[in-house]
Amino acid sequence: MTEFLQQLLNGISLGAIYALIALGYTMVYGVLRFINFAHSDVFMVGAFAGYYLGRHVPAGTIAGGLAVMLGAMVICAILGMTIERLAYRPLRGAPTLNVLITAIGVSLFLEYTGQLIFGATPRTFPQIFPVTTVQIGGLSVSSNQLLVIGVALVLMIGLQLIVFRTRIGTAMRAVSLNPNAARLVGVNNDVVISFTFGLGSALAAAGGILYAMNYPSIDPLMGVMPGLKAFVAAILGGIGNIPGAALGGLLLGTVETFVAGSAFSTYKDAIAFAILIVILLFRPAGLLGRFVAEKV
């Protein structure tokens, strides 16, 4: 039982990271109907931003850790908005395939520019937050895991408030439902799309730092695998659906952790893709997604 709970906790904290990344995929899909493959590399840049910022704050303090995290989120928000402005906006109205290929190009560009600047050798991520082990019942829980869950929870609640309670959030949903109708009520869709990239990229940066804290080695290709899994999580929850992405991430992280702890541990990375195939076959709209037919 203790082991089960321990694994569950591991799974949830991994899943929370997938969820943070998946939110970015799903939000961009919502407003632009394409998968931003460069998103996983923004996650990587977030981790590196944390690595460098971490040198300038006192190590192992909560205030320092939060400052690093906020700084990385701002850097990645700017990066995401820049990518949208330079690479995707000129292609507005072009066939989706062109945009997808461009996204893959941007992804490769970031990965290899990363290798050029940071080098290909993995680096150890500094301890920016204080680390202890907490005993809860019979469980020994690392403070990092609690931090991951706590930060992810706060960010997701914040996102929910932005999307459902603010003017720009309502505009995001409106653009995603009907871009032309949004323009007709005075929404500047470019601003909303830019904001969406900024928001998604900030979440990816937080995810990158949380990931780096728990798997403490970072390299320019570190985004590839978590990025793919978060993408599967977004599809699992129903692409374009924000609560779906959170749910998909948590489920995927949990399942993966249990598989890793079982006799089938060699398949832990394969499980995500097995899930992807099963969803595409049986429930292509995802768990919470549905194809909304517009009444005309």
Added chain:
Amino acid sequence: MLTVSDLHVSYGAINALSGVSFTIPQGAIVTLIGGNGAGKTTTLRTISGLLRPRSGSILFRGESITTLPAHTIVARGLCHVPEGRMVFANLSVDENLSMGAYLLRDRERIARNREFVFGVFPRLKERLRQTAGTLSGGEQQMLAIGRALMGDPTFLMLDEPSLGIAPRLIATIFEKIVEINRSQGITILLVEQNANLALEVSSQAYVLETGRVVMQGPSAELRDDPQLRATYLGGGPVT
């Protein structure tokens, strides 16, 4: 108030409008009628900035809006209620109305507009929490018009408000359109396939055929025009 001159619009190689011109005086209800594919929707989409014309000009209150992006045209008080209504299906009625006032910052004014919309369409007030996509066709049309009214328009373009709506409700919606025009002084450009009704509520009419204005004049005169009656009014006797 609005002057459209020699508008040419094409979709790729297809010419949808080949030289459309018309003028809409302040405070009037003017109708644009014509059969399927005549170019009515294209005309409205070009005026509201969703489409760029190949050539021609659009003057709104004396200023050119020909190349402005859609959101800045709305800001000038020109609102377009699109064909097929395009309400935000997953948003509530309430949120749809709020989106209509997207460019307004003054809360009091938004509240006043909301009351005005509820006065015109009391049904919307009863359905505030309902998801817009689950409204009936007629209710969605009311919402689409209400959403446009939320933005304080001085000029309203309506694209086939009678489309797919029960006849009894059509009469109500047309009454409301006239009411909005009379009580608020909002100028209206009404696009319709239902020529009978459109000619009844409007003062001026333009008839569009394959991207050209083929007939124009006071609505009362066009109603009695034998050629027009034969083409668009089913050729029956004057009612």
